[in-house]
Amino acid sequence: MNKEFKVLARPYMVWLSILVFVPILAMILISISNLNSSVSVGDLVISFSHFKLLLESSTLIAFRNSLFFATLTTLFSFVLGYFIAYEIKLSRFKNKFILLTIVILPMWSNLILRTESLANIMSENNILKSILGFNLFGNISGTGAAVLFGLVFTYMPFMILSVYTALEKIDFALEEAALDLGLSPIKKFWKVVFPLSLKGVVTGSIMVFLPTLAGFAIPKILSRGRIVFIGTIIENKFVYTNYNHGALLAVVILFFILGSILLLTKFDKEGETLL
Amino acid sequence: MENKKPLIELKNISKSYDDETVVNDVNLTIYENEFLTLLGPSGCGKTTILRMIAGFIKPEAGEIIINGKIFNDLPPYARPIHTVFQKYALFPHLNVIDNVAFGLNNRSWEYLESFFGKDKIEKEAKELGDVSKKTVIRKAIKNLIYKDSEQALKLVKLEGFKKRKVDQLSGGQQQRVALARALVNKPQILLLDEPLAALDLKLRQNMQYELKEMQRNLGITFLFVTHDQEEAMTMSDRIVVMKEGVIQQLGSPKSIYNEPINRYVANFIGETNIIKGTYVKKDVVNFLGVDFKCMGYTFNDNEEVDVVIRPEDFDVVDVEKAKLVGEVVFSLFKGVHNEYEVLVKNEKLLVHTYESYEVGQPIGLTIDPYEIHMMKVEVSE
Numbered sequence: 001m002n003k004e005f006k007v008l009a010r011p012y013m014v015w016l017s018i019l020v021f022v023p024i025l026a027m028i029l030i031s032i033s034n035l036n037s038s039v040s041v042g043d044l045v046i047s048f049s050h051f052k053l054l055l056e057s058s059t060l061i062a063f064r065n066s067l068f069f070a071t072l073t074t075l076f077s078f079v080l081g082y083f084i085a086y087e088i089k090l091s092r093f094k095n096k097f098i099l100l101t102i103v104i105l106p107m108w109s110n111l112i113l114r115t116e117s118l119a120n121i122m123s124e125n126n127i128l129k130s131i132l133g134f135n136l137f138g139n140i141s142g143t144g145a146a147v148l149f150g151l152v153f154t155y156m157p158f159m160i161l162s163v164y165t166a167l168e169k170i171d172f173a174l175e176e177a178a179l180d181l182g183l184s185p186i187k188k189f190w191k192v193v194f195p196l197s198l199k200g201v202v203t204g205s206i207m208v209f210l211p212t213l214a215g216f217a218i219p220k221i222l223s224r225g226r227i228v229f230i231g232t233i234i235e236n237k238f239v240y241t242n243y244n245h246g247a248l249l250a251v252v253i254l255f256f257i258l259g260s261i262l263l264l265t266k267f268d269k270e271g272e273t274l275l
Numbered sequence: 276m277e278n279k280k281p282l283i284e285l286k287n288i289s290k291s292y293d294d295e296t297v298v299n300d301v302n303l304t305i306y307e308n309e310f311l312t313l314l315g316p317s318g319c320g321k322t323t324i325l326r327m328i329a330g331f332i333k334p335e336a337g338e339i340i341i342n343g344k345i346f347n348d349l350p351p352y353a354r355p356i357h358t359v360f361q362k363y364a365l366f367p368h369l370n371v372i373d374n375v376a377f378g379l380n381n382r383s384w385e386y387l388e389s390f391f392g393k394d395k396i397e398k399e400a401k402e403l404g405d406v407s408k409k410t411v412i413r414k415a416i417k418n419l420i421y422k423d424s425e426q427a428l429k430l431v432k433l434e435g436f437k438k439r440k441v442d443q444l445s446g447g448q449q450q451r452v453a454l455a456r457a458l459v460n461k462p463q464i465l466l467l468d469e470p471l472a473a474l475d476l477k478l479r480q481n482m483q484y485e486l487k488e489m490q491r492n493l494g495i496t497f498l499f500v501t502h503d504q505e506e507a508m509t510m511s512d513r514i515v516v517m518k519e520g521v522i523q524q525l526g527s528p529k530s531i532y533n534e535p536i537n538r539y540v541a542n543f544i545g546e547t548n549i550i551k552g553t554y555v556k557k558d559v560v561n562f563l564g565v566d567f568k569c570m571g572y573t574f575n576d577n578e579e580v581d582v583v584i585r586p587e588d589f590d591v592v593d594v595e596k597a598k599l600v601g602e603v604v605f606s607l608f609k610g611v612h613n614e615y616e617v618l619v620k621n622e623k624l625l626v627h628t629y630e631s632y633e634v635g636q637p638i639g640l641t642i643d644p645y646e647i648h649m650m651k652v653e654v655s656e
Contacts, residue, residue: 173364176331179351180358181378181460182386191381195368 031247066230070212073151081159142224150222159204166200279306288337299520312507315517357457358466372437375424427455552582568644581650586627588646597639
């Protein structure tokens with residue numbers, strides 16, 4: 001690397017250390033301390049007694065919910081997102097950039113706002129109902145279906161983009177070669193196109209899975225607080241200044257994230273599909 | 276070429292993209308076991324013809340007849356044709372042997388049964404165990420596929436590379452894998468789309484000989500597309516010279532080289548001298564102010580003609596005995612021969628000879644009657 005460029009990278013390194021490395025280190029330290037609302041900084045000691053939190057049924061249920069919904073969201077995003085990405089790839093529309101922009105368009109509005117309005121049109125009386133004359137979503141607000149819909153709606157674009165990137169990289173000559181060697185178009189898809197797009201699927205899955213697993217806003221709003229994710233608990237712990245509990249759960253999530261990134265680097269050594 | 280069975284017939288084939296005619300009313304018959312080359316600069320429609328035969332694009336007009344059947348609407352996977360692509364198009368997610376076996380691995384049971392023949396499958400199955408079991412038959416077929424694939428790799432001299440990943444191979448090796456992948460399917464026709472374009476000179480020359488030998492030994496029709504006239508000369512039984520979607524000349528390498536039909540072909544096929552002349556009367560042609568004896572051509576008396584003389588067809592002689600006397604204005608040592616530019620009556624001629632001359636020296640030239648070729652003067656473009 002060029003020396004001048006190294007200098008240019010310095011401000012960001014400082015930024016990164018202050019706002020990312022230091023907080024993570026602090027969080028790990030807090031997770032093994034006894035820091036909470038009733039302990040003052042002077043009495044701080046290393047403690048593992050709050051680790052029993054991990055075995056409490058409320059925590060376990062929250063973990064189960066997070067994992068369950070994250071897995072389902074990933075699955076739905078994969079099946080639906082793959083179709084959409086493939087359609088975009090096949091489309092003869094000249095400016096595919098516009099199609100991709102439409103895909104990510106919802107992301108340009110605020111997440112909370114978007115989710116709140118989604119919750120609104122999922123509830124019994126809403127503006128959409130008075131326009132359409134019937135309730136588009138039924139009355140699913142507060143149910144698991146509502147949460148799942150919200151999560152897929154929010155995170156599927158990540159899947160679409162990374163699958164599309166992978167599909168677009170497949171040399172068209174390979175598809176022609178497959179046809180030339182006697183494969184029907186369907187077989188060609190399963191033997192050539194799909195295997196070569198797997199990297200994009202893995203990247204997309206991780207980009208959908210992680211935020212779903214760690215998120216709390218969408219489930220909280222769309223389930224009206226009925227379905228508790230691990231993120232919801234972490235938020236609560238910090239709000240009520242139970243710092244050691246919150247930090248401990250956050251560290252557990254961090255391990256999930258690190259594990260997934262390790263998995264990703266194993267699949268995608270060249271980092272080609274990472275956006 | 277006599278008595279040979281026609282394998283592919285193209286009848287009045289046309290194709291255009293966005294109002295631009297790429298292939299214009301082409302008629303061509305390709306025979307069994309021949310090595311036919313489509314030669315022309317890029318954009319002359321040669322690759323389009325190849326892709327139409329392979330089935331990737333459909334002609335707008337005309338018929339593609341293979342083995343007596345019209346193939347226009349048949350998809351690529353239903354044709355007894357395989358292609359070696361310009362950039363090889365090997366599957367990066369498979370290793371070498373799986374790339375070669377790819378076609379057969381994905382064929383139907385019935386196809387493979389007739390491909391290998393029942394006897395062969397049964398013989399292989401007997402060695403594995405109970406012939407009545409379906410799994411044993413399946414295993415036998417798999418074995419045969421991989422035996423054939425290994426054979427194909429051996430044919431292209433890549434036996435030791437079975438388990439290699441495709442991206443760990445050099446360009447030349449990838450080229451060979453692509454060749455093996457097509458040949459293992461025993462196609463009747465092999466289409467090669469500038470397969471040697473990406474290789475370096477030495478490798479390319481080696482591959483030219485190997486391809487020619489393979490074609491001869493395997494008895495497969497090769498349809499080769501190239502813009503390299505030397506490549507075409509070396510390998511082909513017949514060459515089709517194309518320009519702007521139209522066939523200019525079709526013939527053996529020798530006839531195309533020696534008797535080009537027009538200026539375009541003469542210029543495209545190697546270096547040549549084209550001199551304006553007049554066909555005085557039968558067997559006499561006048562150019563550069565001198566009457567020459569010629570043979571084998573008939574034009575009207577006193578008709579203007581273009582005279583074609585290849586640089587190596589000049590005989591260098593003493594000035595006193597020469598029909599043409601010129602001055603060497605440029606000389607280049609080319610290893611085997613010397614290349615001279617000779618100025619004769621304000622006309623620059625390219626001459627190849629073993630004799631050694633200095634720039635500025637006078638040089639005498641004669642031409643044997645049978646080395647003088649003539650073309651009708653084209654209406655100027």
